[in-house]
Amino acid sequence: MSLFDWFANREKSETANQQHQEREIADGLWTKCPSCGVLAYTKDLQVNQMVCLECDHHLGVDSNERIRQLIDAKTWKPLNENIQPVDPLNFRDRKPYKDRLREYQGKTKLKDAVQTGTGLLDGLPVALGVMDFQFMGGSMGSVVGEKLCRLIEYGTNECLTVIIVCASGGARMQEGMLSLMQMAKISGALERHRQARLLYIPVLTHPTMGGVTASFAMLGDLILAEPKAAIGFAGRRVIEQTLREKLPDDFQTSEYLLQHGFVDAIVSRIHLKRTLAQLISIHQPFYPINAGVALEGNLSMNHEQFVVHKEN
Amino acid sequence: MPATKNRPFLLDFEKPLNELESKIEQIRELAQENNVDVSREIRDLEAKAEQLREEIFSTLSPSQRLKLARHPRRPSTLDYIQAISDDWLELHGDRGGYDDPALVGGVGRLGGMPVVMMGHQKGRDTKDNVARNFGMASPGGYRKAIRLMEHANRFRMPILTFIDTPGAWAGVEAEELGQGEAIAYNLREMFSFDVPILCTVIGEGGSGGALGIGVGDRLLMFEHAVYTVATPEACAAILWKDAGKAPQAAAALKITARDLKDLGILDIILPEPSSGAHADPLGAAGILKEALEQNLETLLTLTPQQRKDLRYQKFRQIGKFDLGNGE
Numbered sequence: 001m002s003l004f005d006w007f008a009n010r011e012k013s014e015t016a017n018q019q020h021q022e023r024e025i026a027d028g029l030w031t032k033c034p035s036c037g038v039l040a041y042t043k044d045l046q047v048n049q050m051v052c053l054e055c056d057h058h059l060g061v062d063s064n065e066r067i068r069q070l071i072d073a074k075t076w077k078p079l080n081e082n083i084q085p086v087d088p089l090n091f092r093d094r095k096p097y098k099d100r101l102r103e104y105q106g107k108t109k110l111k112d113a114v115q116t117g118t119g120l121l122d123g124l125p126v127a128l129g130v131m132d133f134q135f136m137g138g139s140m141g142s143v144v145g146e147k148l149c150r151l152i153e154y155g156t157n158e159c160l161t162v163i164i165v166c167a168s169g170g171a172r173m174q175e176g177m178l179s180l181m182q183m184a185k186i187s188g189a190l191e192r193h194r195q196a197r198l199l200y201i202p203v204l205t206h207p208t209m210g211g212v213t214a215s216f217a218m219l220g221d222l223i224l225a226e227p228k229a230a231i232g233f234a235g236r237r238v239i240e241q242t243l244r245e246k247l248p249d250d251f252q253t254s255e256y257l258l259q260h261g262f263v264d265a266i267v268s269r270i271h272l273k274r275t276l277a278q279l280i281s282i283h284q285p286f287y288p289i290n291a292g293v294a295l296e297g298n299l300s301m302n303h304e305q306f307v308v309h310k311e312n
Numbered sequence: 313m314p315a316t317k318n319r320p321f322l323l324d325f326e327k328p329l330n331e332l333e334s335k336i337e338q339i340r341e342l343a344q345e346n347n348v349d350v351s352r353e354i355r356d357l358e359a360k361a362e363q364l365r366e367e368i369f370s371t372l373s374p375s376q377r378l379k380l381a382r383h384p385r386r387p388s389t390l391d392y393i394q395a396i397s398d399d400w401l402e403l404h405g406d407r408g409g410y411d412d413p414a415l416v417g418g419v420g421r422l423g424g425m426p427v428v429m430m431g432h433q434k435g436r437d438t439k440d441n442v443a444r445n446f447g448m449a450s451p452g453g454y455r456k457a458i459r460l461m462e463h464a465n466r467f468r469m470p471i472l473t474f475i476d477t478p479g480a481w482a483g484v485e486a487e488e489l490g491q492g493e494a495i496a497y498n499l500r501e502m503f504s505f506d507v508p509i510l511c512t513v514i515g516e517g518g519s520g521g522a523l524g525i526g527v528g529d530r531l532l533m534f535e536h537a538v539y540t541v542a543t544p545e546a547c548a549a550i551l552w553k554d555a556g557k558a559p560q561a562a563a564a565l566k567i568t569a570r571d572l573k574d575l576g577i578l579d580i581i582l583p584e585p586s587s588g589a590h591a592d593p594l595g596a597a598g599i600l601k602e603a604l605e606q607n608l609e610t611l612l613t614l615t616p617q618q619r620k621d622l623r624y625q626k627f628r629q630i631g632k633f634d635l636g637n638g639e
Contacts, residue, residue: 082636083634084636086633088632092564093551093564094552142631145631146631146633173541173542176541176564176575177540177567180519180520180523180541181631182630184523184526184627184630185628185631187496187499187500187503187527188503188628190500191504213492213496214480214524219500233520234483234487238546243483260488260489262493
């Protein structure tokens with residue numbers, strides 16, 4: 001074999017190898033990290049909750065995976081699974097909305113862009129909503145609004161902590177003003193949950209934009225975000241176009257929001273479940289709500305008595 | 313008498329009407345100079361003009377309405393407030409270091425009743441518009457608005473909001489100061505107030521920026537106003553990948569008062585003077601005032617808790633979907 005042949009052979013085997021790799025990526029056996037480019041066995045990645053083992057990049061997770069990550073095995077009870085979208089405006093852009101819906105339903109096996117239900121999170125009961133970016137970019141139309149409202153109302157009636165994992169490009173334009181109004185509707189349901197002194201924690205994941213940011217994503221009693229998620233109101237491109245200037249790289253990231261005071265903490269996905277459990281548990285009433293009622297009407301309580309009582 | 317003659321900022325579809333009207337005016341002047349009686353001819357021409365006006369304004373397309381809603385001569389929030397109220401005093405500031413000129417508010421009286429009024433404020437001309445940021449409010453604007461609403465609720469004064477914005481301001485500073493948080497907070501808090509809240513779209517209702525002062529017991533809207541989830545221009549750029557398709561987007565998005573009434577979003581359509589609110593601002597203000605007074609009267613017969621519950625129910629039922637169980 002001449003040196004020339006050796007090179008030719010090597011090239012051939014390299015291309016074959018590459019093709020083989022690409023096929024395996026396509027088959028889903030391997031996943032390439034979009035941030036550092038390192039290939040990882042998809043199964044290993046899944047064990048690590050889709051967080052890159054090399055660079056800690058948080059890859060996108062679909063709603064099923066997210067529920068598996070957060071909810072104790074065999075405790076998930078879905079709510080309102082059958083609610084499905086219609087085409088109220090008879091909307092058609094380059095493609096009819098009806099066709100788009102059918103396409104995404106086939107691809108994701110979901111009826112729309114959110115799953116809701118109840119389950120245990122480290123043994124603590126929660127009402128959980130998970131948006132799915134795979135379904136039309138997680139956009140919020142009537143179904144997302146209705147399902148989240150029903151979830152929050154259920155949480156209010158059953159005295160449950162509500163958690164919503166956000167992942168959305170914003171309102172679903174194909175449902176026009178009906179979509180915009182879902183922002184108000186969900187915020188109203190959250191107002192009632194809040195009046196009942198119950199805990200609501202949104203978890204902001206990549207990306208959380210537009211009408212979702214301008215409603216339930218920003219209304220948490222506490223707000224958590226995954227590292228390096230894009231979070232904002234107006235899209236980056238829109239701002240660049242109106243201002244005609246380049247924006248800083250960290251603009252509208254979780255880190256940027258933390259710095260400006262709009263999220264409570266950035267939590268790695270690896271610690272998300274544990275952190276949520278810690279927060280829920282720390283918000284459980286520690287003393288009976290009626291404690292102190294017996295003292296009412298006797299506010300001129302004697303200091304000595306109090307001290308004696310304490311020593312006992 | 314609609315003041316159509318020599319009006320600047322003529323829209324395309326207004327031109328034939330304007331031409332006819334100036335012709336009538338010319339004939340009248342000529343006749344006067346030459347002392348000829350043309351009253352019959354003029355009466356005929358005026359009837360024709362009236363018919364033409366009727367035809368033009370009853371068949372406006374969504375994108376033509378959008379142009380009317382953005383008309384530079386269309387009455388603004390401050391125009392309406394000054395026309396319908398007494399004892400008006402503008403109040404300033406979000407108490408966080410900012411006073412937004414694009415969202416104004418204050419106290420006054422509507423037919424004797426103390427009220428808090430606020431709304432987006434567009435400018436009259438380019439210079440004014442730059443100062444008002446074209447009616448695109450900043451987070452500080454929404455925070456000023458909610459401060460004034462909290463004040464109204466505390467002193468049991470009804471809240472009147474006027475919506476007229478292309479959208480909330482999309483800029484670096486707005487993001488830094490939490491545009492999303494500011495709007496979200498308003499949406500939730502507006503459900504917590506027990507005083508009557510009336511929201512009126514007077515011109516352009518643009519997306520979250522409009523909704524940020526738009527949660528009320530009644531949503532009113534002028535006949536030629538529009539209210540949209542995203543500007544037709546933005547929608548066309550995103551869905552059609554072609555900003556030139558804005559007229560199609562305007563039609564597809566269902567942004568007119570009639571459409572929104574049919575979708576169960578809008579409660580009351582306010583008719584406009586025959587050539588639009590910009591042709592007769594005082595006429596439009598009169599229509600607005602009457603509707604606001606009537607609705608306040610009804611809402612004040614309810615208990616505070618009833619108002620809150622009904623407001624929630626009003627928004628709760630908005631949305632179209634299939635329950636998936638044959639219903």
